[in-house]
Amino acid sequence: MRVVRAGRASGAGQTLARASSGEDCSAWYWTSKLGFYWQTSSEWAEFYCKESGIVGYHIVHRWPLYFWNANNETWEFYGEWRQWTQDGSLRYWSVADGAWSGPY
Numbered sequence: 001m002r003v004v005r006a007g008r009a010s011g012a013g014q015t016l017a018r019a020s021s022g023e024d025c026s027a028w029y030w031t032s033k034l035g036f037y038w039q040t041s042s043e044w045a046e047f048y049c050k051e052s053g054i055v056g057y058h059i060v061h062r063w064p065l066y067f068w069n070a071n072n073e074t075w076e077f078y079g080e081w082r083q084w085t086q087d088g089s090l091r092y093w094s095v096a097d098g099a100w101s102g103p104y
Contacts, residue, residue: 025049059085
């Protein structure tokens with residue numbers, strides 16, 4: 001299980017997020033695109049990480065996504081992209097849907 005820690009000075013603008021398993025993570029930023037892709041009418045703070053690993057017998061690149069939940073002042077995982085190197089397919093996992101979509 002991945003744990004995300006947020007060190008907060010005052011609000012999301014001063015928050016530094018770090019994932020516990022040592023992925024390479026972006027700084028947080030404002031976005032209105034869910035999963036970098038689907039345009040919405042809302043805006044929120046998010047960051048993503050990048051990691052690579054083996055799933056089954058295949059190399060997979062992952063980009064888990066986190067948003068700032070201002071109600072409980074934590075970063076929360078909301079989805080991830082995975083790219084499978086054997087065929088180049090890109091798939092998206094949605095926490096809200098509890099399902100994979102794609103390939104894209």
